[in-house]
Amino acid sequence: MSEKAIVCKDLTKRFGDFVAVNHISFDVDQGEIFGFLGANGAGKTTAMRMLCGLSYPTSGEAAVAGYNVFKQQEEIKRNIGYMSQKFSLYETLTVKENIRFYGGVYGLSDKQLKEKGDELITKLGLEKEAKMMVGSLPLGWKQKLAFSVAIIHQPRIVFLDEPTGGVDPVTRRQFWDLIYDAAGSGITVFVTTHYMDEAEYCNRISVMVDGRIDALDTPANLKKQFDATSMNEVFYALARTAKRSAD
């Protein structure tokens, strides 16, 4: 698909006098891993919610998977996956039941559910745990499972909101292997993170400051632009300019 996965132009969200997201514009290519960075309160989550069809923009334009965020929220929802920073599977359901539930909500047939479910369980090496309650799994496994479930319906774009919060470096690395796999199969990955080592893994990065996008490029170019040796330095240089206090 040559079509852009996400196209955003002057997207704005106001809550009363407060401009949470201030005229942001960017494109994301199909199959790209797009890092969406910013300090707490910079407006990342609000921007992401608009793109997911969870809230209406105040002004501007945006298309996700080719669908308009004002008029075609239903179509958008069918074509995206979403994983939030809060752990989002049901703890009192088993691994299999969670897969069946989320797959079922996305309208997968019984046959697809079975195939996809088995494939997913094998891929994650959860054969023994398939009938265990998700609540009893270690956090890293839960996160990997949550990600796999979020893309079980082969969406065009998957939105990840700080997916690796609280997970150890080894598991994070494994998590990113899954992300690369997904991107390799053509799924666009839109990811927010606070870990700068993860930022380096992205194809391109945008950094939000006070509701604006102040920088947008590949990690290598950004480092050059800010004369920095790591993404950490780039991020600090930008975050220091923020006037808004984090919430």
Place this chain on the structure above:
Amino acid sequence: MKQFMVFVRKEFYHVFRDRRTLLILFGLPVMQILLFGYALTTEIKNAEIIVVDHAGDAASQQLTTMIAASKYFDINASVTSDEDIYKAFKKGKVKCAVVFPIGFGNDLLHGQTAQVQIIADAADPNTAKTLTNYLTAIIGDYQQQINPTANIPMRISPVTRMLYNPELNGSMNFVPGVMALVLMIICTTLTSVSIVREKEMGTMEILLVSPFKPTYVVLAKAVPYLALSLIDLIIILLLSVFLLDMPIRGNIVLLFLESTLFIICCLSLGLLISSVTRTQQIAMMVSMMGMMLPTILFTGFIFPLENMPWPLRVISNLVPSRWFYVIIKAVMLRGLGIGVIWKETLVLAGMTTALLMISIKSFKTRLS
């Protein structure tokens, strides 16, 4: 539709795997029915009574025997001095005393006004009142017996007939009230908590991002609890009929339809609570405490609404269980049909529609 069923099945998993939910769902109704049915009735049985017989004649003894035979009284002791009466009252065991004055039987035989004194421990006014009523009734019976044809002194002897509940069976009044109370609390608590739990866990966000429509989320939440509440209703009815000897005189189908309407009304209230609360604890508090008190106060099964000042009577009209209570009593105890209770049914239906619309709307607007 398939998506809907997937959701409903998931909801049942939640219910059957959560011991707390199960306890509320099945423990609460059984406990409440047994509690109210057996322990908490206004009926008083085996109250201890003292008879002070200064007369010692046939009439006073016959009357004493009648009192002793009644299931409401146990004769504690026969004392002779007034002193002893007060001593007994002070010990607190005795609730009531009957004093026959000298010449009681004589007065009665000669057509004069025969006096008998009833003393009750009015530290508990309700009990005292009930007991004196029982005694007066027994005395009235006795008069009737010894003098069935007399028409001069007993011309205005009142004939009381306790309609629908001739034995003044306390549980008859309570069971419909408890039904309303239990269904109200279960439906509002469980629905509100189950939705707020999803909010707290973050799974609600996932559901909202999915193509599953918000309205369906609300409905899919309500359906399992509707089914479970109906099971509860059956349990309550079985307990009432077989354990508490409650009659179901009216049409059982009508009874179920009306109950379903009430359940849906409570579920909608639960949905509304869930859309304005953020944590499970608050949702639980609001639906348990916030609903329990108005339901107990304003349903009319403990405190008669007729005796309330008008502002409270107006408020009571807002409590759904108040209407359901009237309906359920009419159908269960009096065997009446829809013709008599259409007004209450309409009010309940109106409330349900309004609540459901408000809750779906607030659920939706919260998203944007």
